[in-house]
Amino acid sequence: MRRALALLFAVGFSALAAGCGDGFSDAEKAAIASLSLSAQQPLPPDPTNRFADQAAPAAFGATLFFEQRLSRDGSVACSTCHMIDRQFQDDRPFGIAVGETKRRTMPLAGVAYSPWFFWDGRRDSLWAQALVPLEDMNEHAGTRTAYAHLIAREFKDRYERIFGPLPDLADLPASAGPFGTETERAAWAAVPEAKRAGIDTIFANIGKALAAFERTIVHQPTRFDRFADALAAGYEPEGDAVFSDEEVLGLKLFIGKANCSTCHNGPRFTDDFFHNTGVPPAVGKPPDLGRETATAEVLADPFNCLGRFRDGDEAACGELRHMVRDGPELRRAYKTPSLRGAAGRAPYMHAGQIKTLEEVVDHYARAPQPAEGHSEAKQLQLSERERAALVAFLGTLSPGGAD
Structure with missing residues (x-):
C-alpha cells in the first residue's frame, strides 16, 4: 500500500513539475522562451516597398488577393491556393490552379x-514573389x-489614389508579356521599351499591394505560447496551457536530443534557410534541384532588390x-518551413512526399541518403515513446488544436 501511494505521489509530483516548469533547466527555459510569439520582434519595414505598411495599399492588395480576374480564364485568385480557412494553403501535395x-503551396x-x-x-522580396x-x-x-x-x-481610381496616374495604354495588346504563349511573347517584344517600362511599373505595384496585404497575415498564439510565457514568468500554466507529460517530453526532445530546433528555431520555428535533409524527389515531376538553380533566377529577376x-x-540589398x-550544399536544399500549425497541414515537405507527422519524425530519425547532394540530417536513436512525444508536442503549435 505504501509503495502504491509513493508511486502515485511521484507521478503526481512529476506532472505538477512538468506543468509549472520545474522540470526544465535554465538553458531549456531560455530555449523555450526564444520560441514563443512573445519573443518575436516587430515586423521590420520593407525599404524596397514604400507602400508595405500603408492601409490603403493593404486594402487594395486584399481585393486583388481574392480577385479571380487576375488569371487567364477568370477562375484563379491568390486565394484559390492560399485558402483563408486552411492557414492560407490548400492541403495538396501540389498547388492546383x-x-x-x-x-x-506554402502558408502565409x-x-x-x-x-x-x-x-x-x-525571389528576394514579398512583392517580387507575389508577381x-x-x-x-x-x-x-x-x-x-x-x-x-x-x-x-x-480599379483605376483606387490604383491612382495610391500609386499615381496610370500610363497611356492606348494601342497596347490585349494580352502580351515575357511569358505565356508564343504569340503573347512576340506581342510583348513588339511593344516599345518605354511603354513596356510603364506596364512593368503597374505590374510591380500589383505585387507591392499584394505584399502589403500579406504582411498583415500573422500567426496567432497557441497552447505552446501560453505554456512558454507561463514558464518564462515563473507561474504555473492554467487551462489548455498545461502540458501533458508526453507533450513536455516532446518539447524537451525538440530543443535537445532530436535537434529539431537547430533549423526550426525562433518564434516562427524556422531559420529561413535552405537545407538538404534527404527528402526524396517528387514522383512524376521534372527534376528539382531546389536552391541550386534558384540563385541564378533571383539574380536575373528584373524585380529583385x-x-x-x-x-x-541599394542599402537594402x-x-x-x-x-x-553556388556550392554543393545548395543541391536539393529547400527552405525550412515554419512548424506553427503544421499538425493540421499534411502532407509535408516541398512536394507533399511525406503524408503524416509520424512519418516526418521517422524520416529524420532514419536520415536516409539523398537522391542528390549531401544531407545534413543525422540518424537519431528515438524510441516509439519519444517519436510519439514529438508528434504530441507539434500539436501544441496550432491555435485551435491540431485540426
Whole structure:
C-alpha cells in the first residue's frame, strides 16, 4: 500500500513539475522562451516597398488577393491556393490552379519576416514573389498587359489614389508579356521599351499591394505560447496551457536530443534557410534541384532588390549582394518551413512526399541518403515513446488544436 501511494505521489509530483516548469533547466527555459510569439520582434519595414505598411495599399492588395480576374480564364485568385480557412494553403501535395505546380503551396502567416521566398528562395522580396504566380502558366497564367488593362478598367481610381496616374495604354495588346504563349511573347517584344517600362511599373505595384496585404497575415498564439510565457514568468500554466507529460517530453526532445530546433528555431520555428535533409524527389515531376538553380533566377529577376522597380536605395540589398550563389550544399536544399500549425497541414515537405507527422519524425530519425547532394540530417536513436512525444508536442503549435 505504501509503495502504491509513493508511486502515485511521484507521478503526481512529476506532472505538477512538468506543468509549472520545474522540470526544465535554465538553458531549456531560455530555449523555450526564444520560441514563443512573445519573443518575436516587430515586423521590420520593407525599404524596397514604400507602400508595405500603408492601409490603403493593404486594402487594395486584399481585393486583388481574392480577385479571380487576375488569371487567364477568370477562375484563379491568390486565394484559390492560399485558402483563408486552411492557414492560407490548400492541403495538396501540389498547388492546383490553371494547371498543376511541382511543389506545395506554402502558408502565409508570418511570411513577411523571411528574406527569401518560395521553397527555393528564388525571389528576394514579398512583392517580387507575389508577381511570379500571376505569370506562371500552371498558376494564374495571365500576362502583364492583360493585368494592366484590368487595373485600368476595374480599379483605376483606387490604383491612382495610391500609386499615381496610370500610363497611356492606348494601342497596347490585349494580352502580351515575357511569358505565356508564343504569340503573347512576340506581342510583348513588339511593344516599345518605354511603354513596356510603364506596364512593368503597374505590374510591380500589383505585387507591392499584394505584399502589403500579406504582411498583415500573422500567426496567432497557441497552447505552446501560453505554456512558454507561463514558464518564462515563473507561474504555473492554467487551462489548455498545461502540458501533458508526453507533450513536455516532446518539447524537451525538440530543443535537445532530436535537434529539431537547430533549423526550426525562433518564434516562427524556422531559420529561413535552405537545407538538404534527404527528402526524396517528387514522383512524376521534372527534376528539382531546389536552391541550386534558384540563385541564378533571383539574380536575373528584373524585380529583385537591385532592379529599377525597387523603392529606396541599394542599402537594402545586402542579402542579395552577399547571397551564397553556388556550392554543393545548395543541391536539393529547400527552405525550412515554419512548424506553427503544421499538425493540421499534411502532407509535408516541398512536394507533399511525406503524408503524416509520424512519418516526418521517422524520416529524420532514419536520415536516409539523398537522391542528390549531401544531407545534413543525422540518424537519431528515438524510441516509439519519444517519436510519439514529438508528434504530441507539434500539436501544441496550432491555435485551435491540431485540426
